Amino acid sequence: MELNSGVPLITQQYAALLRKNFILTWRHKKSAFLQLFSSLFFIFLIFCIDKAVKSRFSSTTAYKNVHDPQPLILPPIPPCEDKFYVKTPCHDFIWSGNASARIATIVSAIMKNNPGREIPAEKVKSFRTQAEVDAWLESNPMRCPGALHFVERNSTVISYGIQTNSTAVAKRGSYEDPTFKFQIPLQIAAEREISRSLIGDPNFKWTVGFKEFAHPATETFSAVGTAGPTFFLAIAMFGFVFQISSLVTEKELKLRQAMSIMGLYDSAYWLSWFTWEAFLTVVAALFTVLFGIMFQFNFFLHNSFAVLFLLFFLFQLNMLSFAFMISAFVSKSSSATTVGFSIFIIGFLTQLVTVFGFPYDSNFTKLYRVIWSLFPPNLLAKALDLLGNETATSEDEGISWGRRGECTTYEPDCTITIEDIYKWLISTFFVWFILAIYFDNIIPNSNGVRKSMFYFLNPSYWTGNDGNKVEEGSLCSCSGSIPPLDDATPSDEDVLAEETSVKQQAANNEVDPNVAVQIRGLTKTYPGTTKIGCCKCQRSSPYHAVKGIWVNLAKDQLFCLLGPNGAGKTTVINCLTGVTPVTAGDALIHGYSVRSSVGMSNIRRMIGVCPQFDILWDELSAQEHLHLFASIKGLPPSTIKSVAEKSLEEVKLTTAARVRSGNYSGGMKRRLSVAIALIGDPKMVFLDEPTTGMDPITRRHVWDIIEDAKRGRAIVLTTHSMEEADILSDRIAIMAKGKLRCIGTSIRLKSRFGTGYVANVSFPSNAPGQTPNVYGSAPTSNPHLEPVKQFFKDRLNVDPKEENKTFLTFVIPHQKEGLLTNFFAELQDREEEFGISDIQLGLTTLEEVFLNIAKQAELESSSMEENLVTLNLSSGPSIQIPKGARFVGIPGTESSEHPRGLMVEVYWEQDDTGTLCISGHSSETDIPPNVQLTVNRAPSRRGSIRGAPLGFVIDSNLIS
Numbered sequence: 001m002e003l004n005s006g007v008p009l010i011t012q013q014y015a016a017l018l019r020k021n022f023i024l025t026w027r028h029k030k031s032a033f034l035q036l037f038s039s040l041f042f043i044f045l046i047f048c049i050d051k052a053v054k055s056r057f058s059s060t061t062a063y064k065n066v067h068d069p070q071p072l073i074l075p076p077i078p079p080c081e082d083k084f085y086v087k088t089p090c091h092d093f094i095w096s097g098n099a100s101a102r103i104a105t106i107v108s109a110i111m112k113n114n115p116g117r118e119i120p121a122e123k124v125k126s127f128r129t130q131a132e133v134d135a136w137l138e139s140n141p142m143r144c145p146g147a148l149h150f151v152e153r154n155s156t157v158i159s160y161g162i163q164t165n166s167t168a169v170a171k172r173g174s175y176e177d178p179t180f181k182f183q184i185p186l187q188i189a190a191e192r193e194i195s196r197s198l199i200g201d202p203n204f205k206w207t208v209g210f211k212e213f214a215h216p217a218t219e220t221f222s223a224v225g226t227a228g229p230t231f232f233l234a235i236a237m238f239g240f241v242f243q244i245s246s247l248v249t250e251k252e253l254k255l256r257q258a259m260s261i262m263g264l265y266d267s268a269y270w271l272s273w274f275t276w277e278a279f280l281t282v283v284a285a286l287f288t289v290l291f292g293i294m295f296q297f298n299f300f301l302h303n304s305f306a307v308l309f310l311l312f313f314l315f316q317l318n319m320l321s322f323a324f325m326i327s328a329f330v331s332k333s334s335s336a337t338t339v340g341f342s343i344f345i346i347g348f349l350t351q352l353v354t355v356f357g358f359p360y361d362s363n364f365t366k367l368y369r370v371i372w373s374l375f376p377p378n379l380l381a382k383a384l385d386l387l388g389n390e391t392a393t394s395e396d397e398g399i400s401w402g403r404r405g406e407c408t409t410y411e412p413d414c415t416i417t418i419e420d421i422y423k424w425l426i427s428t429f430f431v432w433f434i435l436a437i438y439f440d441n442i443i444p445n446s447n448g449v450r451k452s453m454f455y456f457l458n459p460s461y462w463t464g465n466d467g468n469k470v471e472e473g474s475l476c477s478c479s480g481s482i483p484p485l486d487d488a489t490p491s492d493e494d495v496l497a498e499e500t501s502v503k504q505q506a507a508n509n510e511v512d513p514n515v516a517v518q519i520r521g522l523t524k525t526y527p528g529t530t531k532i533g534c535c536k537c538q539r540s541s542p543y544h545a546v547k548g549i550w551v552n553l554a555k556d557q558l559f560c561l562l563g564p565n566g567a568g569k570t571t572v573i574n575c576l577t578g579v580t581p582v583t584a585g586d587a588l589i590h591g592y593s594v595r596s597s598v599g600m601s602n603i604r605r606m607i608g609v610c611p612q613f614d615i616l617w618d619e620l621s622a623q624e625h626l627h628l629f630a631s632i633k634g635l636p637p638s639t640i641k642s643v644a645e646k647s648l649e650e651v652k653l654t655t656a657a658r659v660r661s662g663n664y665s666g667g668m669k670r671r672l673s674v675a676i677a678l679i680g681d682p683k684m685v686f687l688d689e690p691t692t693g694m695d696p697i698t699r700r701h702v703w704d705i706i707e708d709a710k711r712g713r714a715i716v717l718t719t720h721s722m723e724e725a726d727i728l729s730d731r732i733a734i735m736a737k738g739k740l741r742c743i744g745t746s747i748r749l750k751s752r753f754g755t756g757y758v759a760n761v762s763f764p765s766n767a768p769g770q771t772p773n774v775y776g777s778a779p780t781s782n783p784h785l786e787p788v789k790q791f792f793k794d795r796l797n798v799d800p801k802e803e804n805k806t807f808l809t810f811v812i813p814h815q816k817e818g819l820l821t822n823f824f825a826e827l828q829d830r831e832e833e834f835g836i837s838d839i840q841l842g843l844t845t846l847e848e849v850f851l852n853i854a855k856q857a858e859l860e861s862s863s864m865e866e867n868l869v870t871l872n873l874s875s876g877p878s879i880q881i882p883k884g885a886r887f888v889g890i891p892g893t894e895s896s897e898h899p900r901g902l903m904v905e906v907y908w909e910q911d912d913t914g915t916l917c918i919s920g921h922s923s924e925t926d927i928p929p930n931v932q933l934t935v936n937r938a939p940s941r942r943g944s945i946r947g948a949p950l951g952f953v954i955d956s957n958l959i960s
């Protein structure tokens with residue numbers, strides 16, 4: 001099938017990723033809802049703040065333009081209890097001049113004619129002189145709000161004076177105006193009653209009107225301008241956190257890596273995220289302005305719609321590219337909220353500073369403004385401040401689209417206009433976006449791979465010929481010295497023959513047309529890392545995971561890579577699929593080198609990978625996964641539907657095709673991963689432990705799929721199931737400690753590395769001694785067993801490995817191979833005599849081969865690394881033995897009865913992590929005479945177990 005390439009492929013990938021982003025957003029409805037509609041909640045809060053502030057300031061006109069001041073209603077003399085902080089009992093007023101009867105009459109009239117409330121006599125106190133009043137006030141503080149001092153000069157002149165406490169005091173946020181509340185009512189009452197007394201008409205009308213000046217608003221308050229920066233920042237933080245979380249999840253779950261292996265272009269990846277998020281940002285900004293209008297804020301009604309929309313859109317877009325940049329530094333999606341919260345707090349504080357006037361004022365140099373403007377929340381705060389001040393009163397016109405480049409009326413020598421803010425937002429958007437891509441390249445990914453810090457200066461980067469130049473390790477790691485690689489010639493003859501043949505082909509630069517992959521001395525050394533903790537630095541030294549592998553993998557064949565945990569199998573696959581760079585050597589896949597970026601991009605088009613762990617989006621269904629990966633691979637769009645359907649059928653997921661993979665069982669996920677690996681008919685398929693976690697029926701089904709998939713392609717399979725390797729593989733290699741230990745067909749490995757042959761001798765179940773006796777007691781033992789056991793012992797010198805009443809199992813070493821033909825001929829002849837019902841002869845299992853190789857590798861590395869374990873002998877003492885040793889001599893057991901001492905065979909098994917551990921040992925036997933007794937090495941300090949002597953290893957070839 002012809003796959004798309006170049007620009008059509010990028011477009012196809014872009015469209016598929018856009019669809020994926022849409023589905024993810026759709027399936028995360030709560031997050032999407034918050035991102036789009038959180039503005040409604042926050043604008044409602046601003047509305048509440050606005051209402052609260054307006055009600056608080058309703059008594060003052062300082063925040064209003066007053067063009068036509070209304071007459072003020074004059075208050076009467078208030079009860080003294082109305083005064084803030086008064087002490088009771090109190091007096092509404094006190095007065096002096098009580099020597100005059102006329103004055104006393106005037107005061108009585110004041111009390112009687114107080115509008116709305118006659119002042120009772122006990123609430124007024126009289127004195128003769130002002131001095132007496134002062135003396136009383138001094139000794140009775142806070143007992144009255146004001147005092148009147150009358151003097152009757154003559155029959156036509158009565159003078160008066162007023163004393164009030166003019167300090168404006170606040171109580172619970174409200175201010176008391178002593179002039180208007182106490183002084184003026186007293187003054188008007190005194191003047192009115194003096195006039196009536198002088199005129200002699202007690203009904204004389206005395207009207208005094210009050211009005212404030214017409215004035216513009218002397219103070220301004222915009223709820224949006226004041227609370228907006230914080231609240232709109234909070235709105236943007238929802239998108240910010242979700243964006244970081246989405247990007248980091250794709251990194252963390254290696255989804256991005258899986259897409260890259262399949263040939264995803266970075267440009268399509270970034271562009272798809274940007275387009276989708278920009279779309280959401282447009283909608284969110286639109287809703288913000290519409291909700292603001294809905295709540296009838298002057299801010300939203302009077303400023304131009306276009307000005308506001310562009311501001312919110314550019315700000316949120318800026319936060320988006322800022323999130324892209326921050327996500328490069330975050331490795332766990334669970335940290336996204338913490339990061340978002342920290343950015344919000346920082347933004348809140350810097351916005352506070354901005355609102356106080358820093359640095360958008362001519363007193364500050366431009367440098368401050370440049371640095372400050374890099375952080376998008378600061379620009380938002382300034383813009384809201386400008387727009388808020390322009391709509392502080394209902395008469396303000398706000399900023400129209402045409403006036404966006406002009407200074408505002410209240411700030412004629414402004415340092416920044418709305419248009420400048422737009423320019424800043426657009427520039428910082430590009431700054432953060434470019435930095436996001438730069439950091440994404442230079443910060444090590446989950447495999448520790450990154451580009452050099454100056455990769456963009458290399459012209460070949462821009463032409464796409466940079467030779468896959470990547471580096472490993474963190475940016476500031478100081479890797480220690482690399483331990484030398486032991487490049488010893490392989491000890492196994494088949495591995496050596498393969499190596500020699502590949503080396504010869506490589507030297508002649510020839511590749512056999514039947515070879516799909518030629519691995520030429522592939523070496524991978526992971527660099528050491530330095531982790532800087534709070535108290536100490538943790539350093540790990542470089543590690544040779546793969547130590548020079550030479551092998552040809554044939555077309556149309558399944559090559560199985562076996563090995564214990566940590567052998568280097570996944571590393572080999574990662575090197576071949578371009579996940580991690582090769583340290584030395586090379587590998588050609590269908591003639592393309594994994595070391596060249598051009599080669600790698602061609603390789604990506606012809607490979608399919610089923611990674612060790614399922615790399616799937618929980619929210620996408622199997623069908624959506626297959627459509628996505630098929631598009632990333634560049635399958636013609638018209639074929640994708642049918643290819644996906646066929647693929648789903650093959651892995652028996654048709655009925656669950658539309659179910660989200662998060663609801664799949666482990667086995668279903670693995671099957672989907674296999675289907676993804678096989679989509680697009682790749683020439684080369686890598687299956688890393690594809691059947692892990694499957695039940696036996698599903699496993700057999702996947703084996704059928706793999707068996708079918710073998711036709712026309714090469715497959716590399718790693719597995720821990722020996723049965724799987726045995727059934728599926730055309731060729732098997734066992735790796736341990738980064739090296740190939742053996743290679744060949746299953747039969748060859750079994751015959752070379754198995755302990756030998758397994759003979760099963762069966763006896764009829766109704767043989768004498770097998771049936772219960774008449775009294776129903778247990779059957780007696782089978783009398784045929786002993787003669788057969790003796791026959792094996794006499795002819796082959798072997799004891800049964802397993803026995804029960806109906807069968808005996810013997811393991812016959814390879815050395816006895818020559819005797820087998822005659823031995824079994826005789827056994828068959830005497831079948832009747834021995835009472836045998838069946839004889840079966842087979843090679844030992846692949847599992848045994850695997851364990852032998854693993855033990856051998858452990859033994860090798862144990863002797864190099866002095867890796868000792870303790871063997872607790874059933875006879876009592878303990879000895880130390882190298883890990884993996886099979887036959888071990890027990891020191892100090894020499895005696896007259898056992899002149900050469902005693903030895904045991906140690907049985908090993910692998911635990912869940914693949915590590916070898918002792919499962920038991922044989923009975924102690926004499927060390928045979930052909931074994932040369934060696935002098936014990938003194939155990940080194942490392943790995944030595946105090947008190948336990950060191951056992952010595954006996955070559956298993958010497959034990960017959």
Ligand SMILES: Nc1ncnc2c1ncn2[C@@H]1O[C@H](COP(=O)(O)OP(=O)(O)OP(=O)(O)O)[C@@H](O)[C@H]1O
Nearest residue numbers: 447448526543545564565566567568569570571572
């Ligand atoms: N990124 C890395 N940095 C450092 N060491 C690593 C890295 N990846 C793997 N290793 C080490 O390289 C060795 C080989 O690992 P690898 O995953 O290839 O083994 P494997 O044979 O696939 O094992 P398994 O069967 O458990 O998957 C291990 O010791 C592992 O700890």
